[in-house]
């Protein structure tokens with residue numbers, strides 16, 4: 001039978017190769033990659049464009065409970081639309097266990113929110129905040145077997161922090177079940193101490209969020225997480241690494257042969273702590289954790305991307321509205337940075353920022369770009385070889401990319417639920433012009449053309465890295 005779709009004349013890029021080829025699609029899968037392919041029901045001319053595996057963003061927060069007076073700015077519909085417009089075909093948000101609540105129940109509720117709402121495929125990680133014997137003994141192992149093969153733990157935040165004993169206990173379950181553990185590495189007590197002291201000194205504006213959690217707080221926690229993982233002999237993924245300090249710990253671990261993986265994000269390449277110095281409360285727009293650092297840290301992160309310290313580049317999309325009493329500026333948040341919700345929106349801008357600052361600026365290769373934004377996410381989290389490359393048998397998740405197109409990032413053009421972007425006015429070279437998910441066009445030139453409900457909720461295999 002005829003192909004459903006033929007993409008002709010483009011330059012295919014994978015994590016290892018760059019070559020001229022046509023791509024043929026049938027029933028949502030890639031069935032041909034060749035110099036010339038047969039006719040199809042639908043033809044797309046990709047001449048002058050790159051044919052990339054769709055972006056996979058393995059670290060995003062959607063509709064996540066964020067405290068009593070705070071509401072996240074995205075639901076599944078808006079987040080997946082924004083992701084698709086930004087060249088992504090799969091995202092991985094977190095089902096958060098609230099303390100005193102069944103993990104299984106939290107996951108079921110979260111899946112119900114996603115069902116029928118997604119423009120692109122979604123696969124869910126877990127967040128473990130309350131590792132009771134019931135959770136560690138029954139619920140978590142059952143969920144891991146049901147395709148939730150990764151989870152995140154936190155070393156800070158009142159509602160989420162695990163102590164060292166709890167970390168060891170969840171690492172033990174991860175080792176036994178071959179789950180991949182994502183670690184938020186920032187030390188709880190040092191941050192609390194700094195926050196208390198800053199508040200006593202009257203230093204409460206958003207800027208002091210960065211002061212309250214300096215790099216050494218992240219370095220200490222990274223080292224502690226690495227040591228605990230070594231004790232249990234379990235792989236870990238240290239997420240959202242912000243600068244040289246934590247990175248050096250990770251590199252040290254990797255050189256010793258430990259299975260310690262790492263992720264970084266656009267904010268650590270392009271923002272600095274100075275961005276938190278806004279007039280009035282504007283700095284709140286940039287409050288995320290770990291905070292952005294300085295120019296030397298940005299250089300260190302580039303070094304880590306070039307040298308392979310980092311396996312994945314994610315957005316850590318964690319959207320709140322600025323002009324909202326349920327967002328960045330709750331009444332309490334106006335009194336101290338302590339209460340400003342941590343997180344920034346970035347699901348739609350991740351790929352253009354890395355392409356422009358990385359590939360167009362000559363810092364990383366096209367192949368490394370694909371590896372960091374798609375292939376390694378699929379490999380790390382058990383979606384490979386279903387997703388993450390352009391090849392026969394893979395899902396037809398494809399982004400057509402114009403490497404020369406110049407754009408300026410503007411809130412008014414974005415699809416997320418947030419009312420601002422930290423990258424307002426940021427100029428990029430390279431832009432996604434069409435996003436194809438399982439063979440269907442979902443976004444074209446900044447317009448959403450697919451239907452919500454087209455995206456599936458995916459179970460994942462055990463990570464090859466676990």
Ligand code: DUC
Pocket residue numbers: 061184240288289290316318342343344
């Ligand atoms: N950690 C995240 O991963 N995202 C947003 C806030 C945080 O602390």
Ligand code: ZN
Pocket residue numbers: 184239240289
């Ligand atoms: Zn985190």
Ligand code: ZN
Pocket residue numbers: 059060061316317318
């Ligand atoms: Zn996050």
